[in-house]
Amino acid sequence: MKIGFDLDGVLRTLDLFPLRICKEISDDYDMMKWYYMLLKPELNPFMFLSEDDEAYIISMQKDRDRELTEKWLRKFLPTITAHVLVHNWNASDWKAQNSEKINNEWSSQKATKIKELGLEVFFEDDPQVVKQLRELCPETKIIQYGGRLLA
Numbered sequence: 001m002k003i004g005f006d007l008d009g010v011l012r013t014l015d016l017f018p019l020r021i022c023k024e025i026s027d028d029y030d031m032m033k034w035y036y037m038l039l040k041p042e043l044n045p046f047m048f049l050s051e052d053d054e055a056y057i058i059s060m061q062k063d064r065d066r067e068l069t070e071k072w073l074r075k076f077l078p079t080i081t082a083h084v085l086v087h088n089w090n091a092s093d094w095k096a097q098n099s100e101k102i103n104n105e106w107s108s109q110k111a112t113k114i115k116e117l118g119l120e121v122f123f124e125d126d127p128q129v130v131k132q133l134r135e136l137c138p139e140t141k142i143i144q145y146g147g148r149l150l151a
Contacts, residue, residue, distance in 0.1 A: 001052075002119045005045050006110075007059035007069070009125030009146050011077070013042040036068040041076050043145070048123075057082040058113050058122070060106050083117075085109045100128075107132035114140055 005011050045055050057077065061069045063086045073082045087105065107129050114122055114137050122137070124130050125146030133142045 001050070001121065002054045002056065002117060003045075003048055004056040004058055004114060004117065004119040004122040005043075006122075006124045006126075006129075006145075007057050007073075007082075010123050011041055011043050011045060011057065012039050012072075033068055036065070036072055037075075039072065045077070045080060055080045056117055056119065058085065058110055059083070060085050060087050060109065062087065083113050085113065103128045104132065107136060111136035 045057075049055055057073065057080055059069060059082065061084050066084050066086055069084050070082070073080070073084075087109075103126070106126075110122075110124075110129065111133055114133070119137075119140050121141045121143060122133065123143050123145045124133060125144070127144060130142050130144045133140070
């Protein structure tokens, strides 16, 4: 079986409060590196895998954070194939009521990768993305994991 996992909100929990503090103290990239490397896995994906199963991670990240994410994945989950997809939105885009457009882009990119990999199951935390992935990938079981509420 081919099983996929979203990263942030599923395999690791991003604590946005310390992240905001880091950004307020300094916009220094070294501070961001420090923050990312403090994050630990929240969910052990191997709990869901049998001996012959294949695991994949599909994560959306800012281009700037791609290297940090890949380094984190090599440190904590080195045996799982990861696909770090890049987006170019920023916080002001999100606040400017573009969140639906951004979710559509994320869902579309994730759906393309899910289909390309032939995933049978995918775990996602964002309810809007779950809904869209279920429409875009009817042959894949999309399971909502986590408690993020719809806005």
